[in-house]
Amino acid sequence: MVIGLETHVELATKTKIFCSCSTEFGGEPNTHCCPVCTGQPGSLPVMNERVVEYAVTAGLATNCQVNRVSKMDRKHYVYPDLPKAYQISQYDVPICEHGYIELDSGKKVRITRIHMEEDAGKLVHLGEEILIDYNRGGVPLIEIVTEPDIRSGEEAVEYLEKLQGIMRTAGVSDCRMQEGSLRCDVNLSLRRAGTEELGTRTEVKNLNSFTAVLTAINYEAQRQRDILEKGGHVVQETLHFDSDTGTTVNMRGKENADDYRYFPEPDIINIVLRQDALERLKARLPEMPAQKCRRYVGELGVAEADAKLLSKYKAVSDYFERAAAMTESPRTAAAFMVTQMFSRITTEAERESWDPPVTSEMLGELLKLLDGGKVSRNVAKRVFDEMLDTGKPCTAFLSKEDLEGLDEAALTSMCRDAIAQNEKSVSDYKAGKEKAIKAILGSVMRASRGRANAIEAERILKELLNG
Amino acid sequence: MNSISKTRERLLKRELSCAELTEMYLAAARRENGDLSAYTLITDEEARRAAAEVDARLARGEKLPPLAGIPFVLKDNISTKDIKTTCASRMLEDYVPIYDAFVWSGLKEQGAVMCGKGNMDEFAMGSTCETSYFGGAKNPHDLTRVAGGSSGGAASAVAGGVAVYGIGSDTGGSIRQPASFCGLVGLKPTYGAVSRNGLIAYASSFDQIGPITTCVEDAATVFDAICRKDPADMTSRGAERVSGRLHSDVRGLRVGVAKEFFENLPAEIASAMERALDFYKRAGAELVEIAFPMLRYCLPVYYILACAEASSNLGRYDGLRYGHRAETFDDLDDLICRTRSEGFGQEVRRRIILGTYVLSAGYYDAYYNKAQALRRTIKNRFREIFTKCDLLLTPTVPVTALKCGAGLSPVETYQTDICTVSVNIAGLPAVSVPCGFDGAGLPVGMQLIGDKFTEARILSAALAFESGTGGAYLKDSGRGVSL
Numbered sequence: 001m002v003i004g005l006e007t008h009v010e011l012a013t014k015t016k017i018f019c020s021c022s023t024e025f026g027g028e029p030n031t032h033c034c035p036v037c038t039g040q041p042g043s044l045p046v047m048n049e050r051v052v053e054y055a056v057t058a059g060l061a062t063n064c065q066v067n068r069v070s071k072m073d074r075k076h077y078v079y080p081d082l083p084k085a086y087q088i089s090q091y092d093v094p095i096c097e098h099g100y101i102e103l104d105s106g107k108k109v110r111i112t113r114i115h116m117e118e119d120a121g122k123l124v125h126l127g128e129e130i131l132i133d134y135n136r137g138g139v140p141l142i143e144i145v146t147e148p149d150i151r152s153g154e155e156a157v158e159y160l161e162k163l164q165g166i167m168r169t170a171g172v173s174d175c176r177m178q179e180g181s182l183r184c185d186v187n188l189s190l191r192r193a194g195t196e197e198l199g200t201r202t203e204v205k206n207l208n209s210f211t212a213v214l215t216a217i218n219y220e221a222q223r224q225r226d227i228l229e230k231g232g233h234v235v236q237e238t239l240h241f242d243s244d245t246g247t248t249v250n251m252r253g254k255e256n257a258d259d260y261r262y263f264p265e266p267d268i269i270n271i272v273l274r275q276d277a278l279e280r281l282k283a284r285l286p287e288m289p290a291q292k293c294r295r296y297v298g299e300l301g302v303a304e305a306d307a308k309l310l311s312k313y314k315a316v317s318d319y320f321e322r323a324a325a326m327t328e329s330p331r332t333a334a335a336f337m338v339t340q341m342f343s344r345i346t347t348e349a350e351r352e353s354w355d356p357p358v359t360s361e362m363l364g365e366l367l368k369l370l371d372g373g374k375v376s377r378n379v380a381k382r383v384f385d386e387m388l389d390t391g392k393p394c395t396a397f398l399s400k401e402d403l404e405g406l407d408e409a410a411l412t413s414m415c416r417d418a419i420a421q422n423e424k425s426v427s428d429y430k431a432g433k434e435k436a437i438k439a440i441l442g443s444v445m446r447a448s449r450g451r452a453n454a455i456e457a458e459r460i461l462k463e464l465l466n467g
Numbered sequence: 468m469n470s471i472s473k474t475r476e477r478l479l480k481r482e483l484s485c486a487e488l489t490e491m492y493l494a495a496a497r498r499e500n501g502d503l504s505a506y507t508l509i510t511d512e513e514a515r516r517a518a519a520e521v522d523a524r525l526a527r528g529e530k531l532p533p534l535a536g537i538p539f540v541l542k543d544n545i546s547t548k549d550i551k552t553t554c555a556s557r558m559l560e561d562y563v564p565i566y567d568a569f570v571w572s573g574l575k576e577q578g579a580v581m582c583g584k585g586n587m588d589e590f591a592m593g594s595t596c597e598t599s600y601f602g603g604a605k606n607p608h609d610l611t612r613v614a615g616g617s618s619g620g621a622a623s624a625v626a627g628g629v630a631v632y633g634i635g636s637d638t639g640g641s642i643r644q645p646a647s648f649c650g651l652v653g654l655k656p657t658y659g660a661v662s663r664n665g666l667i668a669y670a671s672s673f674d675q676i677g678p679i680t681t682c683v684e685d686a687a688t689v690f691d692a693i694c695r696k697d698p699a700d701m702t703s704r705g706a707e708r709v710s711g712r713l714h715s716d717v718r719g720l721r722v723g724v725a726k727e728f729f730e731n732l733p734a735e736i737a738s739a740m741e742r743a744l745d746f747y748k749r750a751g752a753e754l755v756e757i758a759f760p761m762l763r764y765c766l767p768v769y770y771i772l773a774c775a776e777a778s779s780n781l782g783r784y785d786g787l788r789y790g791h792r793a794e795t796f797d798d799l800d801d802l803i804c805r806t807r808s809e810g811f812g813q814e815v816r817r818r819i820i821l822g823t824y825v826l827s828a829g830y831y832d833a834y835y836n837k838a839q840a841l842r843r844t845i846k847n848r849f850r851e852i853f854t855k856c857d858l859l860l861t862p863t864v865p866v867t868a869l870k871c872g873a874g875l876s877p878v879e880t881y882q883t884d885i886c887t888v889s890v891n892i893a894g895l896p897a898v899s900v901p902c903g904f905d906g907a908g909l910p911v912g913m914q915l916i917g918d919k920f921t922e923a924r925i926l927s928a929a930l931a932f933e934s935g936t937g938g939a940y941l942k943d944s945g946r947g948v949s950l
Binding site for chain 2: 035042263269
C-alpha cells in the first residue's frame with residue numbers, strides 16, 4: 001500500500017488572504033464578504049503578510065526549505081463556489097519545499113511542498129435551490145503535500161496527528177477537523193511486495209476526520225486489491241468518501257484530465273522574504289512536540305511513553321512543565337499525570353482543551369511534599385486521586401499523621417505485627433524465597449494505609465527476620 | 468475644444484458658475500451623442516451634484532484642486548459605485564458596481580465633474596470602438612470614420628467638445644490610438660503609476676489608466692491627479708508629479724529612431740514623421756539610430772499574453788452573481804454556457820477562446836511560455852535602448868482613422884496596433900501627440916516612448932513640439948461647447 005497525503009490546513013489569521021474580511025467560522029451567510037473575495041469586476045487581491053509568515057512558520061516547523069522568492073499563480077476551474085473562476089494558489093514555486101515529519105517509529109514522511117492558496121465558498125442546498133455562501137471564500141489555506149511514503153492507514157493517521165500537533169504548536173492553525181480547518185485528500189495505490197514501481201493511484205477527496213481517513217484507506221486498498229487480484233486495472237480517478245456507508249464513490253462524471261491552465265497571478269507581485277524576516281520567524285518558532293518529547297526524556301528523565309503523551313498538546317505540556325518545575329523529580333510529575341489524570345481525561349478533545357479540576361500548582365505542592373519525604377508515594381497517589389475527585393488542594397486530605405509519617409518505633413511495631421500475621425510467608429522467606437518478603441511488606445503498607453516508607457519498612461523487616 | 472487651464476480660468480474668475488458650465492456640457496453631450504455615440508451613459512445627476520459642490524467651495528473662497536469643476540468623461544470600464552459600468556458589453560449592460568475605482572474616487576474627491584461614461588470596445592478589446600455592444604463612437608472630425616479604440620468614446624467626447632478631458636485605459640494602445648485618430652494627446656503612464664483598482668480587467672499585466680486631452684499641459688495635470696500609490700493595488704507604485712517639471716528645451720535630448728517602426732508607412736504619415744524628426748533636430752536634439760528587430764514579435768507576444776490573461780479575467784462572468792443571465796437553461800453548465808455565449812460579443816469570445824487555447828496543456832510551451840520569454844527579451848532590449856537614447860519617436864498608428872465598418876479581418880485590425888503594443892509589453896510610458904494630417908485632413912499622431920517613470924521627460928518633449936509648432940496640428944471639430 002503506497003499512500004501520499006495532501007492536507008489543507010486553514011491558517012489562523014484574523015483576516016482573509018487577499019482582503020480584510022473576517023475569517024471567523026460561522027456567521028450569517030455572505031456577511032464576511034467584500035468586492036475582492038466575491039470577485040467583483042475590477043477588484044484586486046492584496047497579499048496578507050501574516051499568511052506568508054504563517055506558511056513559512058509551518059514550513060520551518062516541518063523541516064522544510066523556505067523559498068525566499070515565490071509567487072502566486074491562477075488555477076482555473078469553473079464552479080459556483082469559486083467567484084473568479086480561478087483560485088489564487090501557487091504552482092511551480094511554492095513557499096516551502098523538501099521537509100519531513102518523523103513518526104514514532106523513526107520513519108520520516110517526506111513533505112514535497114507547502115503552498116498557500118485561498119479557500120472557495122460553500123454551496124448550501126435548500127430543497128431545489130442551491131445558494132452560495134462566500135464567507136469562507138478567500139480564507140487562507142496551506143496545502144501540505146507528502147511524498148508517497150506512507151504504507152498503512154495507521155501511519156497516515158499518525159502522520160496527521162503529528163501534523164496537527166505541529167501546526168497547533170506553531171500557532172499557525174487550530175486544525176479542527178470538524179470545522180474543516182484540517183482536510184485531507186488521500187492518494188493511494190497498491191504494488192506487489194518487494195517491487196518498486198508505483199501502481200495506478202486513486203485520489204479520495206476531502207476526508208474530515210481521522211476515522212474517515214482510516215476507513216477510506218482500508219476500503220480503498222481492499223477495493224483496489226480485489227480489482228488487481230481479478231486481473232483488472234485500477235482506473236485513475238477522483239473519489240468521494242461516503243462516511244455513512246464507509247465506501248468510496250466516483251466524484252466526477254467526466255474522466256478527462258483537469259487542465260487548470262496555471263499562469264502567474266499578474267495582480268500579485270513576487271513574494272520576497274528578507275533574510276532578517278526569515279531569521280525572526282525561525283527565532284520565534286516554538287518547540288515542536290517531537291523536540292519536546294525528546295527533551296522530556298533526555299533532560300527531565302521522563303519515561304518515553306509518558307513523554308509522548310505529555311508533549312502532544314500544548315495545554316498538557318504547559319501544565320506538565322509548570323508542575324515539573326516545582327519538583328525535584330519531573331519523572332514523577334509525568335507519571336502522576338499519565339497514570340492518574342489521563343485515566344480520567346480520556347478523549348483527545350478533552351486532553352487537547354485540558355481543563356482538569358486540579359491546577360498544576362496544586363499538583364506541584366503535592367509533589368514537593370513527596371520530594372521532602374513528608375508523604376510516601378502511596379499516600380501521594382491516594383491524595384492525588386482525592387484532589388482530582390474534589391478539586392481541593394492536597395492539604396485537605398493529609399492528616400498530621402500523614403504529614404509527619406511514621407517514626408521508627410511505630411514502623412518497627414507494625415513490622416512485628418505483620419511478621420506475626422504472615423507465618424507462611426515468613427517460613428518461605430526463611431527457606432530462601434526472598435520474594436516472600438514482599439507479601440509481608442504489603443501487609444505493613446496496608447496496615448499503615450500507605451503512610452509507611454516502603455524502603456524503610458523492608459529494611460526493618462529484613463533486620464527482624466534475619467536477626 | 469477647451470483646455471483644462473482655460474476652463475479653470477473661467478471658473479476661478481467667476482465668469483461662469485460650475486453649474487452653468489456643467490449644464491452646457493450636459494446639453495452638448497445630449498445633442499451630440501446621437502452623432503458621436505461618445506457616451507454609453509450621460510450622468511446628469513452625478514455631474515450636477517459635483518458642480519453644486521464646486522460652486523459651494525468657490526463661494527466659500529476655497530482653493531480648488533486643478534481638476535475641480537472640469538467636466539470630463541470616464542471610460543466605461545472604470546467602476547463607479549451606484550452608476551452603471553457596462554464595459555460596452557451586453558454582459559454588463561445593467562451592472563451597477565458596489566464600489567468606486569480608486570481613480571474615480573480620487574477624482575471625485577478633487578471635485579471633478581463626470582458628465583458620463585465613455586463608450587469603448589467591448590471589454591476594451593478592439594481598435595475601432597466598433598466592438599461596443601452599443602455601437603462604436605464616431606470620429607468628430609469625420610463621422611464616417613471611427614474614433615479609434617478601445618477608448619474611442621473618451622477621444623470622441625473630448626475631440627467633439629462634449630468633455631474637457633477623458634480618462635481612458637490602455638492595454639495595447641487603447642489611449643494613444645484613439646488620441647491619434649482624433650487629433651488629441653493621449654498618455655499611457657508607466658505600468659504601476661496609476662492604480663488599476665476598480666478598472667475592469669482585460670489583461671492585468673498590460674492595463675493602465677491614463678488621460679486623453681486636448682493639449683500636453685492637460686495630460687500632465689490629469690496624470691498628476693491620478694498617479695497616486697494605492698495600497699489596494701499591489702502593482703501600483705504611484706509616481707512623481709510632472710506638472711512643475713515640464714519644459715520645452717530639447718537641446719541635447721537623444722531622440723531614438725528605430726527604422727522598424729517606419730516600415731511600410733503611408734506617404735502622408737511618413738512625411739509627418741519626417742517633419743517631426745526634423746523639428747527635434749532643428750531644436751537641438753540629437754537623433755540616434757536604434758535597432759529594434761524585436762518589433763516583429765510584439766504583436767504575437769501581445770495577443771498571446773493579453774488573450775491568456777483575458778480568458779482568465781473574464782471567467783467570472785457566469786451569470787450567477789451579477790451581469791447578464793440566460794433566461795432559459797437546462798442545468799448549471801448550460802446556464803453558464805448560454806450566459807457567456809449571449810453576453811459576450813464575437814471579438815471577446817474570440818480572444819477568450821484564443822487565450823484559453825494558448826494556456827491549454829500541450830500548447831502552453833509553444834505559445835504562452837514562448838511569449839513570456841520573448842516578453843522578457845523585449846523588456847531587456849528596451850532597457851538597452853534607453854542607455855543609448857532618452858526616448859523613442861515612432862508613429863502612433865501606421866494608419867489614420869479607419870472608415871466605419873471597414874470590415875478589416877481580425878488580423879488586419881490587430882496589425883494597426885504594431886507601434887503601440889511594445890510599450891505595454893514592457894510597461895513603459897508613452898504619449899501620442901498630434902503631428903500632422905493626411906490628405907483627407909485626418910489627424911496623424913506621433914508617439915514618444917520613454918523609460919519607466921520618465922513621464923516628465925516624454926511630456927516635456929511633447930510640449931516642446933506642441934509649442935514649437937504653434938499648435939499647427941490641433942484641429943477643432945467645430946462641435947460641442949465653445950467657451
